[in-house]
Amino acid sequence: MTTKETFFNYITEGNKTKGDFISIGAAMLNGETLAGAHVKIPLKTMNRHGLIAGATGTGKTKSLQVLAENLSDKGIPVLLMDIKGDLSGLAQPSPGHPKIDERHEKIGLPFNAKGFPVEILTLSEQHGVRLRATISEFGPVLLSRILDLTETQSGIVSVIFQYCDDNKLPLLDLKDFKKILQYATQKGKEEFNASYGRISTASTGAILRKIIELEQQGADLFFGETSFDTQDLLRIDEHGRGYINILRLTDIQDKPKLFSTFMLSLLAEIYATFPEQGDSDQPELIMFIDEAHLIFDEASKALLNQIESIVKLIRSKGVGLYFVTQNPTDVPEGVLGQLGLKIQHALRAFTAKDRKAIKLTAQNYPDSHYYNTEEVLTSLGIGEALVSALDEKGRPTPLAATMMRAPMSRMDILTETELNALLSTSKLVKKYNEEIDRESAYELLTAKIKQVEAEEAKEKAEKEREALKKSEAKKSSKSTKSRGTRMNPIVKVLTSATFIRSVFGILNKVMKK
Template sequence: MNKEASFFKHITEGNTNKGEYITLGAAMLGGKTVKEAFVNVPLKTMNRHGLIAGATGTGKTKTLQVLAENLSEKGVPVLLMDIKGDLSGLAQPSPGHVKIDERHEQIGLPFNPKSFPVEVMSLSEQDGVRLRATISEFGPVLISRILDVTETQAGIIAVIFKYCDDNKLPLLDLKDFKKILQYATDEGKAEFQEAYGRISTASTGAILRKIIELEQQGGDLFFGEKSFDTEDLLRVDENGKGYINIIRLTDIQDKPKLFSTFMLSLLAEIYSTFPEQGDTGRPELIMFIDEAHLIFNEASKALLNQIESIVKLIRSKGVGLYFVTQNPTDVPEAVLSQLGLKVQHALRAFTAKDRKAIKLTAQNYPDTEYYDTADVLTSLGTGEALVSALNEKGRPTPLAATMMRAPMSRMDILTDTELRNLLANSKLVKKYNETIDRESAYELLNKKIELANAEEAREKAREEKEAIKKAASRKSSRKSTRQNPIVKVLTSPTVIRSVLGILTKMLK
């Protein structure tokens, strides 16, 4: 058996293809494609998470697009973080190209241009389905971790939530949260101290500053109603294709706090609401997090611990997380060790540090007699990648340098007209894009303060009226005891003695 035939058997013997699978492309040997040596990923293992890494311009986004398309075609909904703004083309079929035809001829796969059902979403004022959540839905623990507060400040936040629960004060947006913090150390100071103990003004001030920092990054747009229901991420169209939900994040790269806040809240909500799935043979939802370093670089230690915990646990809900970044070292080791599928595009060795990173990256892949992994990592072309997956039994597949298939949809953004038409036909835009500002903690506390002020004013008026009444009463009493001058003279002892003396003489 020649080397190519041996390699073909090595790559394909693990592809039992008994269940559904996704074909990423064909394996390569010596820089050439081995036709029909398909590199397959079983659908049932897609909830084991994954990594798509590589230098700028090596094809990471197109790999993400290929995976999203094939998952959608299998009826699996997808959520994409579109930070560069180049994924909306999934809603339109590829116009085709002679280079695409040549690539697929080498792979041994037919090329069929297709469009896919797409929902465009937004965290900011960009057009799209508005994604929101309330402060109450986050809860005191998650809010504390996002704000990166001290243990003492976290205790105060827990007390604030308890007070709002006890007094039926909905915490919906940041103005609600700021108002209750101010109330706790001002108008409601005595009430809080009696029920929950003294709350430090310095601590609430520090928490308020953290909230303002989040607010400046767009948190005031994210927190509020109507809250997004994660069940709406699981929709399938009338043809059985899973919806590809694209979150537009082109204006959020300088707002890492908001991005990590949203991601953590979404993962926590999915984990708390999705049922345990077990081994059903297909994932419930696949999430692709582009520019993943934005989450990890800016996250606090508490936030990283929370993310790591969710990554470990969420796959039992049938949810797979795929991190897209330039270098695997952007992802914490505790998370990296949980990733079943690794698609590694080319890395560039410009510096000694780069060469060291390439050696470390090569050690993350299975040994193979067919490649010098570190050498291949620097010689891969655009649209080529080293792929290591899990087979249907959960074992690593042979490492394969792979010529990746081309996306079936457009590798470009939608025009303004196409985007407007897409949003005009969206059911979710109609459901979520109305801003609701119902009566919540901010309004209720203002009413409470107004009522307290009005009662205080009435009490003061009553006291003033009572004081005036008492003063008038004392004045009247003094007046009644003061005699008329004539009466006073006539009743004086001298006049009485004189009168009595005259009467005595007359009687004699």
């Protein structure tokens, strides 16, 4: 038996599966693709998370597209983070190409061009279904971690939430939260001191600055109502295909704080609301996070710990997370160690740092008698990748340099007309794109402050009137006393001894005459 035949048997035997699976391509040996030596990913282990990595232009996005399409065909909904804006073409069938036919002939898989059920989502003012969440849904712990607060500041946030719960003040958006922070150290200072303890103005000032920083990245658009229901990510179309939910993020590449805020809130909400799945035959939802380094680059240590914890726990809910990035080192080790599927496209070795990264990457893959992993990583062509998955028993499948199948949908974006047509038929756009600003903490506290100010003004006016009355009474009393003790000047003259003697002298003279 030749090496080629031995390798073929090794791959096909290692990729046997009793349950349902996805075929993503065929194995390669010494640059030759072996038709029929299909590399399979069991659906049963797709909630064990994964990584798609490789240098720019090596085919990462197309591999993501292939996985999303095949998952949709199996009735599994997908959520894609579209950072570069090049995934909306999933809604339209591929126009086909002779090179695609040639590729599939080598792989030994038929090519069927088709579009898929797609929903366009957005965090900003771009066209699409608006995703929002309320401050209350975040809760004090998650909000504190996102803002990277100290222990003391986190304690204040917890007190604020407790006060709002006790006084039935809905915390919906950032203006609500800023208003209650200001109230706690100004008009409501005595109330807070009496019931919850003293709150430092220095601490609330620091928290406000962190909130403003988040606002500057567009978080004021994200926080509010109507809150997005994560169950709407699990929709199936009339043909039994899972919806591919594409979150357009082209305008927040320079806003990593907002991106990580959204991601963490979404994962926390999914974990809190999805039922336990255990070891089911297929996942409930698969999420692909393109340009994954945006989550981790600006994340605080507390935030990274939170993400790592959720990655470990969320698979029990039937949710798989797939990180797409240029280099595996972009993903923290604690997260990287949780990833079962690895699709590694070519890496470039231009510098000593690159060569070191390649050596480290090679160590993440199972040993193989058929490959020098470090050499293969730098010699892979476009649309080729090293693949290692988990079989149905959770064991790594044979490492295979793989020629990836081509996407069945268009490898390009939708035109403006196509996008508008897609959105016009969306049920979720009608459900979520009406902005609601109902009475919440901001309005209630503003009314309360006005009432307090009105009462203070009334009390002040009353005090001023009382003071004026007292002043006038005092003046009146002094005036009366003065009149009783001081003689009128005329009277004083008329009653003086000199005046009397003069008058009597004149009278005597008259009488004598």
